[in-house]
Amino acid sequence: MLKLSKYIENNIDKAQVGAIKGGECFLNIAVLMDVISNLNVLQKITFFIIFLDLKDAYGSLNREILYEMLRSREALDENEIQLLNFILTNTEITINGKKGIKTSSGVYQGHLSSAFSFVIYIDEFFKGIKKVFKEKYIKDEMVNTNLTALGYIDDTAFIVKTVEDLTVCITSIKKECKRLDLTLNFSKSAI
Secondary structure, three states, rough: OOHHHHHHHHHHHEEHHHHHOOOHHHHHHHHHHHHHHHHHHHHHOEEEEEEEOOOOOOOOOOHHHHHHHHHHOOOOOOHHHHHHHHHHEEEEEEEEOEEEOOOOOOOOOOOOHHHHHHHHHHHHHHHHHHHHHHHHHOOHHHHEOOOEEEEEEEEEEEEOOOHHHHHHHHHHHHHHHHHHHOOOHHHHOOO
């Protein structure tokens, strides 16, 4: 777990404050309030905020995609990935009093390796969406430009300033959800 912790500390997008040591949800709330105040009140700029909630966030992660991410990012070596696979494959859970259930997808919420794995998985989602904006505007930093991304583990908000950027962001979200086998919970997501 120490290896994954160090990897996250050094490699995860800083907008994902839940993954940063000392990061708290209120930091993103403060940033969101500041953005709203600055853009709407001070600058009189129209903007859009997209709030996302993933359906069964931990339980729906595609393990094969997760393992490939861990390999390609060199977050874990092959033996460590096999150990994680063994743990996830052989852990039995109890649901509604029914014991001995094994799952074929997702990670187990509450388990330390699951939290780290989930953060890496969601980071891929963030980076995929930011990549589209980076390619579109050819800028190194996305914060305070055309896309502001805020995340706290599985709660995400994207802020854009134009209808065109809103369209690009929504298209990117759909594309990344499909690529990473994620499903949005539309009843808890909004613009």
